[in-house]
Amino acid sequence: MEEGRRVGVAVDFSPCSKKALSWAVDNLIREKDHLILITVRPEGNYEEGEMQLWEATGSPLIPLSEFSDPVVMKKYGVQPDPEALDIVTTASRQKEVVVLMKIYWGDARDKITEAIENIPLSCLVIGNRGLGGIKRAIMGSVSNYVVNHARCPVTVVKSPEHH
Template sequence: MAGRNIGVAVDFSACSKNALRCAAANLAASGDRLILIHVKSSYQYEQGVVQLWEHDGSPLIPLVEFSDPRVSKIYGLAPGREMLEILTRAANQKGVQVFAKVLWGDPGKKLTEAVQTIPLQWLVVGNRGLNRVKRFLMGSVSTYAVNHTTCPVTVVRENKLPSAATTNY
């Protein structure tokens, strides 16, 4: 099915890079849109941007702008060379359109809202593998997303290969 919006939750950590690799290699196909969703829970240093897009998030930021350090700085993003290479490869080799979207607020809630507002047909999230106590105390964005979204969710564990993902239908 071409033309899907596939969301990938990114916080620029190793586990979100694994989630991105999985989405780019295994899910994205020609004509799809790969949308990186970065949720910032902190409002520091970004008051101007936050005031403009606090409720609905930033506009979709095309890869060419997302790759520009000046644009990334406006939104407080730090994609890094490796992530940009993964995205550029997906765009050039698979014919995937790549965008980024920045949201502000609680990561789990904002991801589930993004499924409806963008809308997304698939969501990919990383999982750091927190033990039960840490997950209870800190919460888990991936667990929240699996339990509250209306689209399929693929959870990619940090220390596993992308093919070791679990999917909720």
């Protein structure tokens, strides 16, 4: 990954994460950058050898050609959203961006901050689910945690319905 920046976008394929992905592509990504989608799956029962290896370090960096393939992604337990795939495929083609995905298993707060250091990322874009004060106090805000613990610039993209 010699050329350009490594721009991470945390995605769970929810409307707010797709908004963050769109925002990153429209406002941040430049030609020759690496766009790295970071997705975190809940911990589960890993019986397959590969999955046990990836539990601690996350999956290898998966190129766009592979994470566009539903058969390949089934082994990771991830089903990318067609809209998100369209966004990154267009960015790859129009801006000559290298698009990769890295999948982690566990707590999103911890794994996203790990990804920032381990990849390492130049910056991160993350969506905000817009939890109310009570829900945020109980569940905690992933974006708030990442902003306060990241070792790179973080942009939080709010969904329009949460303004």
